[in-house]
Amino acid sequence: MNSPIKALLWTGSGASIAVMALWGVLQQVQVQDAVLIHTAAHIQNQEHTVAYGKETLPRIDSSGIPGPGTYSGLQMLYGMRGWAAEGAEIVVDGEVIQPIFPDLNDPAALYDQDLYRLLGVIDLSASYTASVTTERAGGLITIQFKRD
Structure with a gap:
C-alpha cells in the first residue's frame, strides 16, 4: 500500500515542481516583453523625432x-x-x-x-x-x- 502512495506523492511533487518552473519562465518572459516594449517605444520615438523634424x-x-x-x-x-x-x-x-x-x-x-x-x-x-x-x-x- 505504501508503494502506490509513494508513487502518487512523487507524481504530485514532480507536477508541482514542473508547474512552478513553468510559472517562473512565464514571469521571466513577461519581464522581457516589458523591456522590449519600452525599448521599441524609445526607438520609435527617435524615428518619430526625425519625422517630426522633417515636417x-x-x-x-x-x-x-x-x-x-x-x-x-x-x-x-x-x-x-x-x-x-x-x-x-x-x-x-x-x-x-x-x-x-x-x-x-x-x-x-x-x-x-x-x-x-x-x-x-x-x-x-x-x-x-x-x-x-x-x-x-x-x-x-x-x-x-x-x-x-
Missing part, C-alpha cells in the same frame, strides 16, 4: 517667404538621414553634406560615415537656423543650416 522645417514656398526655424546640432544629426532620404541637399555653414547610404548586405560596409562627417562639421549643443527650399509639389530641395 516642422521652415519652408520657402513658391511665394519665396521663408519661415523661421531653430534646430540643435543633435536634432540635425537625427534628422539628416530622413531629409537625405527625401532627396534634400543638406548644407551646414556653407559645406554640403553628402549622405552615404551603406549597402546593408555587405558586412564590411562603412556604416555611419555620413554621420561621422556631420559630427566634424556641427556642434551638437549649438543651435542652428534652418531655411528650406521646396519644389512646387512640396518635396524638399535644399536645407541650409547656419549656426546662430
Whole structure:
C-alpha cells in the first residue's frame, strides 16, 4: 500500500515542481516583453523625432517667404538621414553634406560615415537656423543650416 502512495506523492511533487518552473519562465518572459516594449517605444520615438523634424522645417514656398526655424546640432544629426532620404541637399555653414547610404548586405560596409562627417562639421549643443527650399509639389530641395 505504501508503494502506490509513494508513487502518487512523487507524481504530485514532480507536477508541482514542473508547474512552478513553468510559472517562473512565464514571469521571466513577461519581464522581457516589458523591456522590449519600452525599448521599441524609445526607438520609435527617435524615428518619430526625425519625422517630426522633417515636417516642422521652415519652408520657402513658391511665394519665396521663408519661415523661421531653430534646430540643435543633435536634432540635425537625427534628422539628416530622413531629409537625405527625401532627396534634400543638406548644407551646414556653407559645406554640403553628402549622405552615404551603406549597402546593408555587405558586412564590411562603412556604416555611419555620413554621420561621422556631420559630427566634424556641427556642434551638437549649438543651435542652428534652418531655411528650406521646396519644389512646387512640396518635396524638399535644399536645407541650409547656419549656426546662430
